[in-house]
Amino acid sequence: MLIHGDVHTETPMARPRIGISGWLYPPWRGVFYPKDLRQADELHYASRRFPTIELNSSFYRLHRPPVYRGWREQTPAGFVFAVKGSRFITHVRRLNHVEDALSAFFASGPLELGDKLGPLLWQLPPSLGYDHARLEAFFAMLPRHGGEALSLARRHERGLRMPEEMRRRRLRHALEVRHPSFLDERFIRLARVHGIAVVVSDGARRWPMIHDVTAGFMYLRLHGREKLYGSRYGDATLDRWAACIDAWLVGGQPDDAHLLLPSGAPRRKSRDVYVYFDNDTKVDAPFDARRLAERLS
Secondary structure, X not given: OOOEXXXXXXXXXXXXXXXXXXXXXXXXXOOOEOOXXXXXXXXXXXXXXXXXXEEOHHHHOOOOHHHHHHHHHHOOOOOEEEEEOOHHHHHHOOOOOOHHHHHHHHHOOHHHHHHHEEEEEEEOOOOOOOOHHHHHHHHHHOOOEHHHHHHHHOOOOOOOOOOHHHHHOEOOEXXXXXXXXXXXXXXXXXXXXXXXXXXXXXXOOOOOOOOOOOOOEEEEEEEEOOOOOOOOOOHHHHHHHHHHHHHHHOOEEOOOOOOOOOOOOOOOOOOEEEEEEOOOOOOOHHHHHHHHHHHHO
């Protein structure tokens, strides 16, 4: 496969993290989860079968710091959570006047994950179109390391504390868009200026799929190829995704990438890739995630 950009045979710093979006799904019980497994033990079980899970309950409600600490304690060393940002910010406020809401979100506990905190995902609604000024203002508000996030959180909860190493930890942000107006070169340039990863979103052709590299990592959400949230990925499709991931891992691009801006991507010798399967309604997600991981092992 032809790869554009820097090509390296070894990528010691980069790794693919293939996982699932959420873990609490009743139809999974007795299919993916053993029949006698307690619901309280499902995160423990899933986190030992995948190196990462996308935490999506944070999209629907604010938790408390002890909840995040509990999730951290249940998962093994080296595990990473991607944390989905509050829908109040993205869907209710629609990115407008959200500084207080961002403060409340970070005060709710995601920083308690410590070294298990991976990318922060911001999912926009399908009805929200591209507005350069609104998006630029939102990007500028996002904290870029733990210390900035702590300062933001303390506006809501003054007594918060954080270890020094977490203060220095760099935070990664990813944005999933669902309106066709984002098929715009200006959007890609803006995301690159701010180092925000534009999510490669496979949603049964209901919204744009953008492959442009805009940050030092890639973030993929696979919601279902034929039916949203409910279709299994076939072998040929998984083979193709594996080839794309291989290209991104070594700092390149797939040869048939859907690019809005063919030049100017951040150049890296290697690039982490996070992939989350969200085709959960028929219990395909955990098995498709395993099948893709096998192709990259």
